[in-house]
Every structure is written in structure tokens, then in C-alpha cells.
Amino acid sequence: xxxxxxxxxxxxxxxxxxxxxxxxxxxxxxxxxxxxxxxxxxxxxxxxxxxxxxxxxxxxxxxxxxxxxxxxxxxxxxxxxxxxxxxxxxxxxxxxxxxxxxxxxxxxxxxxxxxxxxxxxxxxxxxxxxxxxxxxxxxxxxxxxxxxxxxxxxxxxxxxxxxxxxxxxxxxxxxxxxxxxxxxxxxxxxxxxxxxxxxxxxxxxxxxxxxxxxxxxxxxxxxxxxxxxxx
Numbered sequence: 001x002x003x004x005x006x007x008x009x010x011x012x013x014x015x016x017x018x019x020x021x022x023x024x025x026x027x028x029x030x031x032x033x034x035x036x037x038x039x040x041x042x043x044x045x046x047x048x049x050x051x052x053x054x055x056x057x058x059x060x061x062x063x064x065x066x067x068x069x070x071x072x073x074x075x076x077x078x079x080x081x082x083x084x085x086x087x088x089x090x091x092x093x094x095x096x097x098x099x100x101x102x103x104x105x106x107x108x109x110x111x112x113x114x115x116x117x118x119x120x121x122x123x124x125x126x127x128x129x130x131x132x133x134x135x136x137x138x139x140x141x142x143x144x145x146x147x148x149x150x151x152x153x154x155x156x157x158x159x160x161x162x163x164x165x166x167x168x169x170x171x172x173x174x175x176x177x178x179x180x181x182x183x184x185x186x187x188x189x190x191x192x193x194x195x196x197x198x199x200x201x202x203x204x205x206x207x208x209x210x211x212x213x214x215x216x217x218x219x220x221x222x223x224x225x226x227x228x229x230x231x
Contacts, residue, residue, distance in 0.1 A: 070120035165199030
């Protein structure tokens with residue numbers, strides 16, 4: 001644990017975290033990968049992320065926002081990063097975008113508060129800390145925290161993943177394409193089916209996109225129902 005803080009402090013000088021992360025196989029990225037790999041449970045990973053001091057975003061954040069919902073849920077939803085309300089609550093998707101997401105999931109019979117595992121959902125983000133001013137995460141910030149996200153998915157082991165927006169889609173699928181090109185088409189991450197769709201924030205800005213998001217959700221629901229019957 002002291003190693004985490006020492007590494008974070010070292011990164012603060014001599015070029016900073018951005019410089020280290022820009023180097024392929026840089027020290028900070030390697031440290032993050034090692035820490036994440038050592039976590040054998042979701043709770044261990046939650047604690048490791050909360051204790052990690054190497055990312056500058058943490059200094060300006062009020063909360064470490066790890067996840068919400070049922071860890072046993074078949075579906076994992078991955079967004080971008082916490083906003084102001086999420087930072088205050090310590091939970092993902094609790095603001096306007098979150099309320100819309102809850103309605104979207106409810107339309108296909110899913111809820112983060114569902115009592116039954118088959119009706120539940122598990123929600124997280126690429127980044128656990130709010131970027132200043134709700135700006136889009138930088139490539140360095142995403143690269144630093146990606147090992148924690150990938151380990152999160154491995155430990156969660158969902159049957160399917162719903163990616164919300166371009167940052168989540170690019171991070172998980174390793175693509176340079178934006179969400180407009182990637183949405184509505186099935187992809188895979190290490191054998192897990194992945195459906196990218198519009199982020200709820202984009203739907204609030206442009207309600208015309210809701211038709212496309214609904215089509216994506218119907219595809220997701222059909223796949224989950226089909227696998228459920230097959231089980």
C-alpha cells in the first residue's frame with residue numbers, strides 16, 4: 001500500500017503522470033496492471049482503486065465511484081466517468097443521465113435495484129473519479145485506469161456488456177471509431193458479447209437518437225433472453 005502512494009508521489013514530479021503514461025509500457029501503467037492483477041475479488045479491486053494515489057483526478061474528486069447494482073447480474077453497463085452528482089453520491093449514474101439510463105433499462109425489464117438476479121444490472125465507468133468540469137477523460141487518464149477496468153470486467157464475468165458512448169467503447173474494444181459507427185453492432189471482449197450504444201447524456205442533448213438507442217436495447221434484450229432460455 002505504501003508503494004501505491006510512493007509511486008503516486010513520484011509521478012507528481014519530473015514530468016508528471018501524463019509523461020509517464022505517454023510512454024509505452026510506462027511505469028505507472030505497469031504498476032496499475034500489477035495492482036489490478038493481484039486483486040482476486042471485486043471487493044479487493046474496489047479497495048485497491050480507492051487506495052490508488054497515482055491518478056491526478058483523484059485529488060479533485062470527492063468520491064471514488066466504483067460500481068452500483070448486483071455483482072451477480074448478467075449484464076454489466078460501462079459508462080465514461082462520474083459527473084458532479086455521482087461524485088457527491090459516490091454512485092454511478094444518479095444524475096439526469098442516470099435517471100434516463102434507469103428508464104432505458106426498465107424498458108427491457110432490468111433494474112439496478114431488482115431483487116432477482118435475472119432482472120438486475122451492474123453499472124460502472126471507465127474512470128472512478130470525476131474529471132474537472134465534467135470534461136471528457138484524456139487518453140492518458142484512460143490508459144492509466146484501463147487495467148483496473150479490465151480486471152473489473154474479468155472479476156464480474158458478465159454474460160453481456162452494454163457500452164455507453166465513445167470513451168467506453170474505444171477503451172473496451174480498442175478501437176479508434178466513435179460511437180456513431182460502432183453502435184448497434186455486436187462486438188466481443190475476451191469472448192463476452194458487447195453492445196455499444198449512445199450515452200444517455202447524448203440522448204438528452206439529441207432526443208432523435210433515442211430511436212437508435214432503443215433498437216440497440218432490443219437487440220441486447222433479445223440476446224439476454226435467448227441465452228437465458230438456453231441455460
